[in-house]
Amino acid sequence: MLECLVDGEITDQVSVADRGLLYGDGLFENITVLGGQPRFWQGHIDRLTAGCEQLGIPVTPQAVLLRELKTVAAGQPDCVVRIIVTRGTSGSGYAPSSPAHSNRIVSSHARTQLKEDYPTFGIRARLCDLRLGIQPALAGMKHLNRLEQVTARAEWQDPLIQEGILLDREDHVISGISSNIFLVYSGRLLTPRLDRCGIRGVMRGAILNAFRPLCEQRRLLLDMLPEAHEIFVCDSIHGVLPVTRIDHWEYEIGPVTREVQDWLNQQ
Numbered sequence: 001m002l003e004c005l006v007d008g009e010i011t012d013q014v015s016v017a018d019r020g021l022l023y024g025d026g027l028f029e030n031i032t033v034l035g036g037q038p039r040f041w042q043g044h045i046d047r048l049t050a051g052c053e054q055l056g057i058p059v060t061p062q063a064v065l066l067r068e069l070k071t072v073a074a075g076q077p078d079c080v081v082r083i084i085v086t087r088g089t090s091g092s093g094y095a096p097s098s099p100a101h102s103n104r105i106v107s108s109h110a111r112t113q114l115k116e117d118y119p120t121f122g123i124r125a126r127l128c129d130l131r132l133g134i135q136p137a138l139a140g141m142k143h144l145n146r147l148e149q150v151t152a153r154a155e156w157q158d159p160l161i162q163e164g165i166l167l168d169r170e171d172h173v174i175s176g177i178s179s180n181i182f183l184v185y186s187g188r189l190l191t192p193r194l195d196r197c198g199i200r201g202v203m204r205g206a207i208l209n210a211f212r213p214l215c216e217q218r219r220l221l222l223d224m225l226p227e228a229h230e231i232f233v234c235d236s237i238h239g240v241l242p243v244t245r246i247d248h249w250e251y252e253i254g255p256v257t258r259e260v261q262d263w264l265n266q267q
Contacts, residue, residue: 005105006104008064008068014103019088019096020103020144024145025096026057026084027052027057027085027142029044029047029082029142030081031044032079032080032236033073033076034077036070040202040236044083044202044236045066047141049062051143055143057100060102065104065106068106072106072107072108073108079109080110081109082107083104084104085102086103086144087101112237114241122243122251124161124163125233125246127222128152128167131166132167133168134169135196136197139195140194141200142199153177171222172222173192173221174192174194176233179234179235179238179241180200182260183220183225189216191215191216192219192220193217193219194217202236203234203236204234207234210263225249229256239261240260242257
């Protein structure tokens with residue numbers, strides 16, 4: 001079964017001089033594929049395109065990426081396809097080659113299955129010790145350097161904790177390690193502004209669009225967490241998961257979270 005293409009060729013080998021490997025110089029998307037069709041495709045491709053344009057990496061045509069996604073996902077009714085776009089290869093040193101070019105890797109992977117009761121009964125989370133660095137030039141994009149997330153996830157081994165909540169160096173709530181976060185206050189959906197750090201998730205964007213009158217993007221301080229009426233996290237692989245506990249703070253699974261879950265189930 002074909003599972004990986006590198007620049008359209010059947011292989012799982014990349015050059016040791018690839019800047020994605022050397023410097024994390026590139027971007028990626030993880031896309032759920034069901035029945036051969038990618039979920040939230042346009043949201044993923046729009047984010048990838050915007051990131052490439054911001055970093056000055058040539059954009060691969062959408063039709064090429066979609067064709068290669070369907071190729072590696074063929075015969076797999078439920079999988080995740082990862083698209084990686086790097087700045088290609090270059091000589092030693094940080095300076096990019098000119099003219100710029102890109103390499104792409106498209107691969108399929110089994111989708112990690114959550115316990116069936118997580119969407120129904122919720123998950124537990126913890127505050128991470130690691131604080132995200134503030135870097136507006138890279139905020140929002142899903143670039144290849146994920147060392148902050150790797151370091152944060154290494155902080156615990158307790159199987160009862162499913163997610164870590166990340167703050168920035170000024171103690172603003174930013175996101176989960178692999179998810180975005182929403183707080184519910186008096187029926188309104190509050191989610192962090194991600195103009196200084198964090199990833200603008202595709203699921204987050206879909207929720208903001210679908211529930212626009214109820215949503216607000218703002219700075220969320222740490223002391224707002226214990227006051228929230230409901231909290232949920234979301235990502236494009238696992239959907240919407242209620243949070244029932246963060247450290248010693250406990251939360252009910254309320255009607256707003258259920259409404260967002262119902263909306264997603266209808267998509």
